[in-house]
Amino acid sequence: xxxxxxxxxxxxxxxxxxxxxxxxxxxxxxxxxxxxxxxxxxxxxxxxxxxxxxxxxxxxxxxxxxxxxxxxxxxxxxxxxxxxxxxxxxxxxxxxxxxxxxxxxxxxxxxxxxxxxxxxxxxxxxxxxxxxxxxxxxxxxxxxxxxxxxxxxxxxxxxxxxxxxxxxxxxxxxxxxxxxxxxxxxxxxxxxxxxxxxxxxxxxxxxxxxxxxxxxxxxxxxxxxxxxxxxxxxxxxxxxxxxxxxxxxxxxxxxxxxxxxxxxxxxxxxxxxxxxxxxxxxxxxxxxxxxxxxxxxxxxxxxxxxxxxxxxxxxxxxxxxxxxxxxxxxxx
Amino acid sequence: xxxxxxxxxxxxxxxxxxxxxxxxxxxxxxxxxxxxxxxxxxxxxxxxxxxxxxxxxxxxxxxxxxxxxxxxxxxxxxxxxxxxxxxxxxxxxxxxxxxxxxxxxxxxxxxxxxxxxxxxxxxxxxxxxxxxxxxxxxxxxxxxxxxxxxxxxxxxxxxxxxxxxxxxxxxxxxxxxxxxxxxxxxxxxxxxxxxxxxxxxxxxxxxxxxxxxxxxxxxxxxxxxxxxxxxxxxxxxxxxxxxxxxxxxxxxxxxxxxxxxxxxxxxxxxxxxxxxxxxxxxxxxxxxxxxxxxxxxxxxxxxxxxxxxxxxxxxxxxxxxxxxxxxxxxxx
DNA sequence: CTGTTAGCGCCTTCAA
DNA sequence: TTGAAGGCGCTAACAG
Numbered sequence: 001x002x003x004x005x006x007x008x009x010x011x012x013x014x015x016x017x018x019x020x021x022x023x024x025x026x027x028x029x030x031x032x033x034x035x036x037x038x039x040x041x042x043x044x045x046x047x048x049x050x051x052x053x054x055x056x057x058x059x060x061x062x063x064x065x066x067x068x069x070x071x072x073x074x075x076x077x078x079x080x081x082x083x084x085x086x087x088x089x090x091x092x093x094x095x096x097x098x099x100x101x102x103x104x105x106x107x108x109x110x111x112x113x114x115x116x117x118x119x120x121x122x123x124x125x126x127x128x129x130x131x132x133x134x135x136x137x138x139x140x141x142x143x144x145x146x147x148x149x150x151x152x153x154x155x156x157x158x159x160x161x162x163x164x165x166x167x168x169x170x171x172x173x174x175x176x177x178x179x180x181x182x183x184x185x186x187x188x189x190x191x192x193x194x195x196x197x198x199x200x201x202x203x204x205x206x207x208x209x210x211x212x213x214x215x216x217x218x219x220x221x222x223x224x225x226x227x228x229x230x231x232x233x234x235x236x237x238x239x240x241x242x243x244x245x246x247x248x249x250x251x252x253x254x255x256x257x258x259x260x261x262x263x264x265x266x267x268x269x270x271x272x273x274x275x276x277x278x279x280x281x282x283x284x285x286x287x288x289x290x291x292x293x294x295x296x297x298x299x300x301x302x303x304x305x306x307x308x309x310x311x312x313x314x315x316x317x318x319x320x321x322x323x324x325x326x327x328x329x330x331x332x
Numbered sequence: 333x334x335x336x337x338x339x340x341x342x343x344x345x346x347x348x349x350x351x352x353x354x355x356x357x358x359x360x361x362x363x364x365x366x367x368x369x370x371x372x373x374x375x376x377x378x379x380x381x382x383x384x385x386x387x388x389x390x391x392x393x394x395x396x397x398x399x400x401x402x403x404x405x406x407x408x409x410x411x412x413x414x415x416x417x418x419x420x421x422x423x424x425x426x427x428x429x430x431x432x433x434x435x436x437x438x439x440x441x442x443x444x445x446x447x448x449x450x451x452x453x454x455x456x457x458x459x460x461x462x463x464x465x466x467x468x469x470x471x472x473x474x475x476x477x478x479x480x481x482x483x484x485x486x487x488x489x490x491x492x493x494x495x496x497x498x499x500x501x502x503x504x505x506x507x508x509x510x511x512x513x514x515x516x517x518x519x520x521x522x523x524x525x526x527x528x529x530x531x532x533x534x535x536x537x538x539x540x541x542x543x544x545x546x547x548x549x550x551x552x553x554x555x556x557x558x559x560x561x562x563x564x565x566x567x568x569x570x571x572x573x574x575x576x577x578x579x580x581x582x583x584x585x586x587x588x589x590x591x592x593x594x595x596x597x598x599x600x601x602x603x604x605x606x607x608x609x610x611x612x613x614x615x616x617x618x619x620x621x622x623x624x625x626x627x628x629x630x631x632x633x634x635x636x637x638x639x640x641x642x643x644x645x646x647x648x649x650x651x652x653x654x655x656x657x658x659x660x661x662x663x664x
Numbered sequence: 665c666t667g668t669t670a671g672c673g674c675c676t677t678c679a680a
Numbered sequence: 681t682t683g684a685a686g687g688c689g690c691t692a693a694c695a696g
Contacts, residue, residue, distance in 0.1 A: 047468070097429040099421075254613075
């Protein structure tokens with residue numbers, strides 16, 4: 001039982017390949033009902049399935065979209081993908097998912113592969129600081145949507161979907177002041193200039209200046225949990241007034257909780273504890289952790305829709321900010 | 333600037349298409365260094381990228397693998413995918429990811445699309461109870477690996493990777509008895525016969541019989557949290573002896589924690605609390621929740637490796653059980 | 665070491 | 681309402 005082609009179907013049905021092709025593509029206009037029936041029948045009999053690759057040769061689109069995320073084992077990425085998929089699949093697109101491991105080199109390699117696959121569009125959580133490595137995509141006229149991270153020197157017309165990280169952080173800082181917190185300590189894992197974390201730091205800094213609080217960031221990238229513990233201990237021990245500690249990404253919260261336990265710091269008594277997190281598990285830690293939550297699924301949704309619009313040449317708004325949700329819990 | 337083809341490169345480099353083709357495919361054996369250089373140069377100059385679809389027409393493989401998971405927003409699925417991807421991508425395969433939403437209909441539709449895309453192999457977290465809907469895959473000689481769920485009437489030679497759900501549950505029941513627990517209540521969300529949850533129930537039941545404990549399952553699929561609360565309350569209120577409550581899947585643990593809080597049940601004092609969960613967030617709830625943890629990433633790894641072996645016609649062991657890890661915490 | 669050429673399966677213009 | 685035929689970009693005989 002070899003590969004069955006459109007010709008096989010045509011022969012078996014006693015019609016021409018053209019007719020079969022028309023049938024496949026839903027061009028029923030010029031086709032008698034009898035023919036239609038017969039073709040349909042033969043197709044199911046022979047288990048015929050048209051081959052996408054052959055199709056792609058003749059058309060100049062592939063009905064495939066490439067998605068490159070930073071780390072699919074991350075809740076953010078997987079929810080983002082879900083949002084994307086739920087829009088693209090019903091629209092008739094198959095999705096090639098690639099995982100860049102937050103590495104620019106891997107990412108560039110994957111982009112090359114997606115080019116080779118002739119995807120009709122690209123949704124990208126970029127790893128590079130600047131837009132330069134993505135210039136080629138624009139040059140190739142390939143519809144593109146950037147998600148979650150803004151690159152520097154990015155042309156105005158590049159569609160982008162990010163969280164309102166700066167605003168949410170800024171507002172929270174001001175609110176913290178109004179609740180009597182005089183010091184803010186943020187804890188990040190990486191300081192990549194373009195990362196969401198940097199925007200958050202910037203937001204808190206701006207808010208702290210405005211509200212006359214102190215603001216420090218602890219960068220844990222090259223340190224272990226002990227280091228964090230020491231830093232936190234010395235900061236808080238030597239400080240007068242209420243301190244709020246903010247985890248700038250989900251995984252950091254794990255570290256922070258461990259450290260608090262070791263240091264016998266309770267919240268909201270000893271410190272205020274806040275975290276950015278895209279997952280609500282922490283509502284079961286004590287009376288819950290105060291959360292700033294992105295909306296990755298919504299972001300995926302919006303990004304996919306923008307991509308489709310680009311493919312259909314519909315003009316789009318290029319920069320979209322998705323609000324960060326505040327989940328109020330007793331840790332503050 | 334139109335599509336640049338292999339012919340364009342050939343012309344520009346002053347060689348034949350064959351030579352270019354050979355170069356692309358790494359057939360350097362019969363090629364002078366000068367030619368090689370020239371072709372390389374021209375390719376980069378022209379930004380040439382070979383088109384996968386044209387290639388696929390000539391070869392009978394696509395270098396693409398289809399993966400269908402139940403719910404990508406689930407930690408299990410996303411870690412599973414990561415495991416798969418980390419093996420397949422380095423091996424030169426691109427991965428088409430599909431999300432069946434745990435629906436058989438969606439899944440079948442997606443399988444059809446993957447056929448159309450002529451994937452070289454399939455990794456599937458199946459939704460059907462029986463193997464029948466997947467018969468066609470076998471008939472089409474398409475390499476296939478089933479993950480996470482066993483179907484009924486499944487041919488012996490179908491490669492499968494599942495967690496050792498039964499054994500882990502069985503052993504835990506026995507252990508519970510030895511710790512003085514006389515009653516086991518499991519809480520599930522669905523009772524799909526082939527689901528991992530059913531295997532777990534079976535394991536606990538077998539262990540309970542062996543150790544002379546009572547064993548009840550609470551099926552929450554068509555009920556709300558209130559119902560669960562009432563059930564649990566009445567069971568525990570009317571019971572003499574220690575009771576262990578087991579969440580059979582991660583999300584159920586959320587419900588259970590909420591219910592415990594409402595009923596003022598503490599663990600391990602009032603009840604023993606245990607959960608299957610593929611995510612370790614719960615270590616920060618009180619002194620941590622006792623966990624039975626699958627190893628989705630490892631499962632993906634193994635599944636992908638099995639698939640590659642099938643593609644290379646290497647004989648494989650068809651059924652593999654991946655051990656469930658026990659994370660001992662104070663909730664027991 | 666290099667080139668010529670025949671298809672792979674499908675869509676689409678053109679003709680009937 | 682249907683069919684015939686060319687060609688999409690690439691690979692792999694086969695021929696130098």
